[in-house]
Amino acid sequence: MIPAISHVSPIVTVGVPVYNGERYLARAIESILAQRFADLEVIISDNGSTDGTADICHRYAQQDRRVRYVRNERNMGAAFNYNRLVDLARGRYFKWMAHDDLCAPDLIGACIAILEREPAVVLCYAPTTFIDETGRPLRTIRDGFHFRDLRPSDRFRRFLPLARGWMNPVFGVYRTDVLRQTQRIGRYPSSDMILIADITLRGELHELSESLFFRREHREMSVRANPSALERQRWFDPAYRGRAPLVHWQWIAEYLRIIRCAPISLGEKIRCVTALTRWVRWTRRELLGEAIMAVRYAPVLRK
Incomplete structure (x- = not known):
């Protein structure tokens, strides 16, 4: 029914x-x-x-x-x-x-x-x-x-x-x-x-x-169907034609953007940025490794 x-x-x-x-x-x-x-x-x-x-x-x-x-x-x-x-x-x-x-x-x-x-x-x-x-x-x-x-x-x-x-x-x-x-x-x-x-x-x-x-x-x-970073990027946006994204670095930029745009006080935004700074320290190995891989394999990823 x-x-x-x-x-x-x-x-x-x-x-x-x-x-x-x-x-x-x-x-x-x-x-x-x-x-x-x-x-x-x-x-x-x-x-x-x-x-x-x-x-x-x-x-x-x-x-x-x-x-x-x-x-x-x-x-x-x-x-x-x-x-x-x-x-x-x-x-x-x-x-x-x-x-x-x-x-x-x-x-x-x-x-x-x-x-x-x-x-x-x-x-x-x-x-x-x-x-x-x-x-x-x-x-x-x-x-x-x-x-x-x-x-x-x-x-x-x-x-x-x-x-x-x-x-x-x-x-x-x-x-x-x-x-x-x-x-x-x-x-x-x-x-x-x-x-x-x-x-x-x-x-x-x-x-x-x-x-x-x-x-x-x-x-x-x-x-599972899109195991690499570039495949996942194109799953979200098939029109993407760049190299594989620096995922962790992009996360930092996006976190900062949402903090800036959030309807919260300046003091709360500062506290959020402080928490993000701690997170960046926790992920510094991933950030460094991602940057090295991007430089090393840039010619391959452009293909």
Whole structure:
């Protein structure tokens, strides 16, 4: 049965960016439509897929009026596709949903309950259970981004040591107006990490106690299909034609940018820069190694 659609905007928008995702897409959509919190819209943005993705999307859009399908004529890159969904969203809350992941039926409702009750919280997410290609659970992790500190600089300081590896909270539920104040997903590797750092400067983050989010590990997932820094860069932005980026150096520049643009006091910005300076000292080996590799292999990387 298709839920009734109100004449007002839905409470939450779930945005699904996809490119050639026919293998897992239907299961991802089903897990969204099965949410007990039904006042939602689902927008699927197809990045010019060449497989059966479009047929799957059309089928669900015809079956359920909450589903809307839009398509780019060509692959515009992950950054464009993710950000387009935020532009199209009508809900006052927003969630990205990767085409190969799954949500427990209570995920969105549990996040919305926190956001409605706690005005200071701008992002709510659940611990992550990783699953394999068949859906078998592999491991569950708590990301530890439960930042309920009042001062933005304290939240930012606590975030920096954790800013490595999987950025699972990026798939939590945001306040849409706050997310739109950021630069969202940038056209460079690990821009989801910078986004979460930016969010810490704009409000509190809440981690639920129960694992309700299932992230799929498989051979075609982006981090495995694009192992090198240059491949990851072009996954975010196919138009990129430069050499492999100096990732850690770019992170520093982006951290400084979000601190400068954050709606916080000068004193808080100074505290954030102080915390970043400590982080730079912790990562000095990576920074030096990256610079050496860039110089050594520059002629090869230009090809």
